[in-house]
Amino acid sequence: MMADTKTMNMIEAINSALDIMLERDPDVVLMGEDIGYFGGVFRATAGLQAKHGKARVFDTPISECGIIGAGVGMAAYGLRPVPEIQFADYIYPGLDQLVSEAARLRYRSAGDFICPMTVRSPFGGGIFGGQTHSQSPESLFTHVCGIKTIVPSSPYDAKGLLIAAIEDNDPVIFFEPKRIYNGPFSGYYDRPVEPWSKHAASAVPEGYYRIELGKAGIVREGEALTILTYGTMVHVVQTVVAEMGLDAEILDLRTLLPLDVEAIEQSVKKTGRCLVVHEATRTSGFGAELAALVQERCFYHLEAPVERVTGFDTPYPHSLEWAYFPGPVRIASAIEKIMKD
């Protein structure tokens, strides 16, 4: 296996997953704004139209409702559509088609019709995208019954999870943290960006492989506290933990729904302390669900209240991005608070 690996950044890994699935399964089709000839604004589909043809990889009108709605119809026909929504911030016009249609098709028709559609979308901030190119709307989707929600944090995971998502017979939202497309992010915006090539998870098998949905990854084993996180924040958390010289256990949730509650329970019962970190806004964020689950399942093992580190409950600001972002200072403060008692 190692012999067939190649150093890839996250975009290349996603491109490779799409390429392989187009090759393996004639039912897979890609569509979205600017994804065809041009290869996507983030280049995730570069070269795929030329290789697989216009009927398999094509540009769409600027209509997220139309993209998702047509995807549902294609899925009803028997295809396996993989639409791209150019930014997660643009997904809202397609929300009814996702929430009321894609997510409910299997249930409402008792399996007569299913929707094996994977909606890819770059998400999260840290790229000076302002309030319309930085959002993390994952908790809108984890709240919907019938959709799986995935957030990868590395090239290796992105490829394996995307292949598993495309092969899954239920609709999947696949949020790609765009801040880490080209390299893991330490949380220090004023330091040089480290490329993926220096990171172990950039060694990506060139061929087909899957990472099972619903399984968290243990990024770092430890005894002192459990940190539950995903996406860009996996890397920021690692930086802070290293700086503090803390023996923390870091769980990269990878799939938010269905959630790997076993891994969470096991870890928190071991460490007795828990911090939840995500970039999305705080109130009713996915962290609230995680904190509630940990409280319900691990209360008698807890030695300190569960803390949440999140973005603030404001729109993502442009110029004050780094005051908004849940960076090392916010994370370190929360860890100090948890570790105090």
Add this chain to the structure above:
Amino acid sequence: MTGKKSNLAPLRLHIPEPKFRPGDEADFSDVAVPPVDSVARPDEASLPADIQSLAFGLVRVLDNDHQAKGSWNPNLDADQLRLMLRNMMLTRAFDDRMFRAQRQGKTSFYMKSTGEEATSVATAMALASDDMCFPSYRQQGILLTRGYPIVRMMNQIYSNSQDHLKGRQLPIMYSAPECSFFTISGNLATQYPQAVGWAMASASRGDTRISAVWCGEGSTAEGDFHSAMTFAAVYNAPVILQVVNNQWAISSFSGIAGGERTTFAARGLGYGIASLRVDGNDPLAVYAAMRWAADRARTNNGPTFIEYFTYRAEGHSTSDDPGAYRAAKEFEKWPLGDPVDRLKKHLILLGEWSEEQHQAQHDDLADLVKKTQKEAEANGILGHGMHQPFETMFEDVFEEMPWHLKEQCAQMIDEQHRKFGPEWEPK
């Protein structure tokens, strides 16, 4: 007030109002009913730009004397005409029976299609049986035309033990892939882009099947409608996009959906889609228009948009009383009549039908529906215990049940034990 310009009258907000409200005498003398063949049937390969006038005319075949005339006449033989009449009468008999079942408390909800039967029966007859239909909630005539078992429709309406949708859907939200009939959504116009996507998939696969989609004139205001029209035009999708303009969206008249400004058919023109406006109460015109559109789609001439100009004879559903918002007897005064009555008179005129045969068929269909209703009720009616097993509530959310649903399912079973005692067994 700031911003007042010296000599301009103040701005006025226009809120459309229907011409008649309860207590008024409805008068439709201003509704234009052009003669048959005022718009001639163009070649199926015509370019949309060359046939724009069809969006403002009215495709008709049956004239006021019940003769079939003109270039749109599909020249169906007597057997086909009788079958069309039967399917429409069956739909009406089914509607009447199920409406009554709701009033008797046997189910929660029902929606009749009275007066609009042609828009589902004649369209279904003009399509191939495996062309994919994306209906709204008032096209039960498609299923009845395609021979879907009536008892299955009733089981769904009763959400009973044999409801193949497991009691999950509001009554009439059928799903029938064996009849190429898509699962009905309660959210309006969502089926529009889906039908286009289905047609795009069919075209990309080099298939021969096309798709057809229905919505009401009220739903044309939804964003989904316009997204679908754009996609259909962009990809020249083999889809037939239909609007059943029955004048009323619950209590809002068609003007609230923009009907005061232009015809609904005209909305297709801006997208460059061939657009027809059709007498929706003329089953032969509906058939002919659908056939024309289907031929276009099947020969890669692209999508067609059709407005059926018709009238909703009954309430929106069992949940509203039209007497509270519109004038009485509008349907009786509707200038385009009743599709069942018109086809009946046409057949009689041809010497292929009689009042006696009509009455006999009416009675036979009522008996058939009544007999089938008994069969369905043996499987249970809503709220009387003969529902689907409790666990089915948690099935089909996902292909495989995740842990959190398993936990919640166990909780629900436990709740039943607490309610009904430890001997209670899930069924």
